Amino acid sequence: MVARNYRAPVVSSYEEDLNQDGKKDNLYLEIEVPLEEGERVHAVKLLLGFDFRLYTMTRLQMNSLIYIASSSAIASNQLTVIGDITLNQREPLKHRGVNNYLKENIIKPDSTDPEDYDIATILENYARRNLTTYLSNPFYVWTPRGESASSFLLKVRLQYPTLTLEYTPGVWQVLKMAWVQYLAILVVFTVIFWRIKEYVFTNQIVPTWAAASDVAGKWQ
Template sequence: MGFITVWTRSPVVSYRSTLCSKGTIFIGLCSLLTFVPPLLIAYRSHGFWLKVDAYREQPDIHFKHNVMVIVDTNHPDNYLIWSTFPSLNAMVRENVRAPIVSSFEDDVNRDGKNDDLHFDLEFPLLDGEHVHGIKLLLGFDFKLYTMVRLHMDCLAYVASSSAIPSGKLTVLGDLKFHQREPLKHRGRNDLYNQDIIIADSLEPEDYDIGAILGRYAARNLTTHLDNQYFIWSPNGASSSAFLLRLHLKYPEQTIMYTPGVWQVLKMAWVQYLAILVVFAMIIAKVKEYVFTNQLVPTWNELSNVPKKYL
């Protein structure tokens, strides 16, 4: 019957020296060169302490049915307006015209989160009225759950104009999340979970689109219409109504956040360990060369105890 070697063990040679000797000093210096330079290299190469990280998440978005729309006609002093805010409608009663509104949100992939919004708004027109521009504000409820917990109110602003009279405007776009600073990974961020437009306000300034967008843009967290397309269709045989058709998608977003302590330590340890292994191998070869060639005075002891590695 044949035999194979399954394990071998070599005798261990111990190099001994006194506490205060060149050998001890050399070992202390080697230990210092093994552990300290990798730390300095990892730290000075940037990214050692992870300050900002990012991940992908599709937010949970719901249309709140808050609408404000202004339609520009061919008469400079005449415009049409409608909103879901009774106070505003009462202030501009002479310009208010009730449209036919329909909307629905669709969960295409059936994952429990809405993927897009279909919004139609049809304004009846009088004889001689022609539409040349439109401004639209829509209100949404926006939530994040995965690495950060965020709940806020947000807006989508649509504005477009046409030089020729048009009977229909089709708008396509994505509702994108914008942040000026990373979100905190701990706690719940409800700072902006409040109505952007004050529904029962009696002050006209509170319903001015410029003022609303000015306050909204000052926030650190906002949403805006991205990847947008505007298709104006000229008036056909009938110009008794103007149709606004909006198809808005809720895509997956890139969210930036400040990582927690354990994530920071994990990333730092991986970087440090990767450099430490290289230094440990080099210093081990240096020590082997120095002691086997008796470059520092020591005395040897031979034993059969296997060498232990940390």
Template sequence: MRFTVWTKQKEIQYSTTLLSKASVFYVISTLLTVIPPLLIAYRSQGFWMKVSTYREQPKIHFTNNFLVILEKWDNDYLIWSTNDEHLTSETESRVRIPATTWREQDWNRDGIPDSLHLDLNFPLRQDETVTSVQALLLFNYQLNSFSYFEMTGLVYLDGAHCARGVANSIGQAGHTMHTLADVRLHQRQLLPNKGRDNRYLPSPLPENSGDPVDVITILRENSKRNMSLRLENRQTIWKQDGSAGFRLSVDLTYPEETVEYKPGFWQMIKWGWLQYLAVLVIFVYIFHSVKTFVFSNQILPTLIHNDSK
């Protein structure tokens, strides 16, 4: 009983002069093996990787800077801001200082906050009723898996309870508005694959303006940013609890983010090579069979060298 322990193929060489039909055929067939796969891979889209994504848990920290406007049933409003520059002489009679409590929680204990709970309790008079809320919250936002990106992000939330000017709203102070949402990154531009980007680190809220706060202008300027924050999966609940003030309760989560970035040179080359190789294998097999048929059958005359003795 015998079994094969090693296999060696017999090598046959076909040689010819430099200027011959066989040499011309070899050069043309080699070019047709290499060049068409490159053209096919390039023209079929996806040859160069222009956009890539990765998952990262962003580092988000509430800066304890915010602006809140409470609109009342009589078309008047109350305001509070942690920046004194937003409280002008025109708003002095409308300023209400809330009792503020907030905390960030790290659920998986990885050193990165996962959620924020914020409570603002505004004192109200008996004849005051809050019908809608506008709040601007500032966050420090960081990404550092590839390029280092840091910005001061603005989160806008609002909510309305009932129509303005409703007569039976008088004396119904003590509403509570609960908001639950996810803080997500909104991209209009790809992040670089390396370097440092902190162009949006300045606060989106105006400072030292001396003019009354205009929420529309603030949001319009913030929307011009290529990188900004948005609230998603948002749910708002109003509740009548009979207390003597108005409570704004906010629960925000910081989920893992899918970040788009511009691939580096070597990542693009690696991806392009895979696309080219996938087509090249087919052409190599086809033209190898053609060469074998042409030379083994001596369709183009060559000198045969056999290594067998």
């Protein structure tokens, strides 16, 4: 049954760096699936896998998913999906070692159990993790392309917004940051103190007396 219903899609994708900062900003993905005569598409379910890595402050490596699902009462031959990739975090990451989620297989490629490929089962296991990604701010546009269309075209436009991660810093990280902040405040207050001191004594705001020492006369 699987072989009879199997379709070989044409997949193309590329990433775009809009501000030329060396970091990708958008992902463009197109999947074209051939249709048999008389077939109509009313719903789409798609799982996208991503390799998520972080190297600064704390190290993170993980596989993540984006689940896309949309339906239309009117049969169409094209669906355009636009949205942002957003990160959900339950607990702070550890600062030591690598927060490695690559060993956690989201989908078992060698499994022969159909239950392992069920979308509900995959998402249920995926939702138990500390870090998950999902599609936010989604827009779905269904476009009919005529009755004679021989394929269904899925266009996905995903943006990579700036994400915030929480982690528990180590003792040395806390001391380093605290020392930098303390030194910056100390320099500012020292400069202000000496400026005030110079102004007070120069303008004689506070009464002062000069006392002559008689130490030299005692030794004569």
